[in-house]
Amino acid sequence: MLRYIIYIILLLITLFFDTALGAHRVPVFTLILCVIVIIYEFISPYIYTSR
Amino acid sequence: MTYLSDKKRKKRGYIWYSVVILLIFIFVYFWPSVRTFLYNYVEGPVIIYGSTRTGIVSIPYNVSTYFKSKKDLEDINRGLELNIERLENEIAVKDAIISDNKLSQNGSSVSTLEMYSILEDSTNIYSTIILSKGFKDGLEINKLVYLRGRQPVCxxxxxxxxxxxxxxxxxxxxxxxxxxxxxxxxFLKGDGGGTFIADIPRDAILNEGDSVHLKSDPTLLLGTVVSIVKDNQATAWKVYVRGQYNPITSNVFYTDK
Incomplete structure (x- = not known):
């Protein structure tokens, strides 16, 4: 649950910078964040963590 | 270790990823209008950040300016004003090119020679000016001289x-x-100073505030109509056009090289 809250906060931050810094055509920071989140969510079940 | 198949869960995962990716594509597609909407809320913090940052960054410049002499500051000011005038000339050229939709012989930029008025001829007040450049700088007789923004004066x-x-x-x-x-x-007749008078037919369409351009080069603004005197007993209306020359404020003159 905490993970999703962090994702939303990061999304708001990237949206702010995309809006303020004038990304007219593509929200670059938001896209980069989405790609990183998707890749992380996809591979995280396969990350082996020893306890 | 478990022998149970996890296929259902994996299938849900793939569907979930597809939905997310689709949502991202839709968001990116509509981003320009979304951004316009969001910017109304973002503008306040951006302005605060920008003004704070500018204030901090300009501290060294403000401190050094405080210790500069008045003469240095006036020189810097003069340089900046000349820069503004040079840019205004370039803008006027480019505006004329855009409106005419054609290139001048020199391409899209014109280089200019800068001159200063040394004095006005006191025997013919508002008739002639003596300029600070001459034969050595490539000036020729019958060359047109103009003020900032390509407004011809002499x-x-x-x-x-x-x-x-x-x-x-x-x-x-x-x-x-x-x-x-x-x-x-x-047909503008010089009235001394920076003013022209012209007679126009009674049915001519001309209003106060209209711009009058030079006929030989319509990119050059000659003046603005300030008054039209409509005397019903006269055969023509009298038009007063104010040119750009002002002996007090007109200091820097330009001509095409």
Whole structure:
């Protein structure tokens, strides 16, 4: 649950910078964040963590 | 270790990823209008951040300016004003090119020669000016001299080694042809100073505030109509056009190289 809250906060931050810094055509920071989140969510079940 | 198949869960995962990716594509597609909407809320913090940052970054410059002499500050100011005038000239050229939709012989930029008024001829007040450039700088007789924003004011009549004499277009008794916004030719008579007078037919379409351009080069603004005197007993209306020349404020003059 905490993970999703962090994702939303990061999304708001990237949206702010995309809006303020004038990304007219593509929200670059938001896209980069989405790609990183998707890749992380996809591979995280396969990350082996020893306890 | 478990032998249970996890296929259902994996299938849900793939569907979930597809939905997310689709949502991202839709968001990116509509981003320009979304951004316009979001910017209304973001503008406040951006302005605060920008002004704070500018204030901090300009501290060294403000401190150094405080210790500069008045002469240095005036020189810097003068340099900046000349820069503004040079840029205004370039903008006027580019505007003319855009409106005419054609290139000048030199391409899209014109280089100019900068000159200063040394003094006005006191025997013919508001008639001639003596400029600070001459034969050595490539000036020729009959060259048009203009103010900032390519507004012609005088024509060179004498060229000496390092100075030249420029006769004002608006000098008393001289004539010049202008063109109104409707394309009608105006025969402007110089009234001394920076003013012209012209007679126009009673049915001519001309209003106060209209711009009058030079007929020989319609990219050059000659002046603005300030008054139209409509005397019903006269055969023509009298039009007063104010040119750009002002002996107090007009200091820097330009001509095309």
């Amino acid at each position: 024509i060179i009549v004498e060229v000496h080694d390092q100075t030249s004499v420029c006769k004002l277009l608006s000098s008393s008794g001289s004539f010049i042809e202008g063109v109104s916004p409707n394309g009608e030719t105006l």
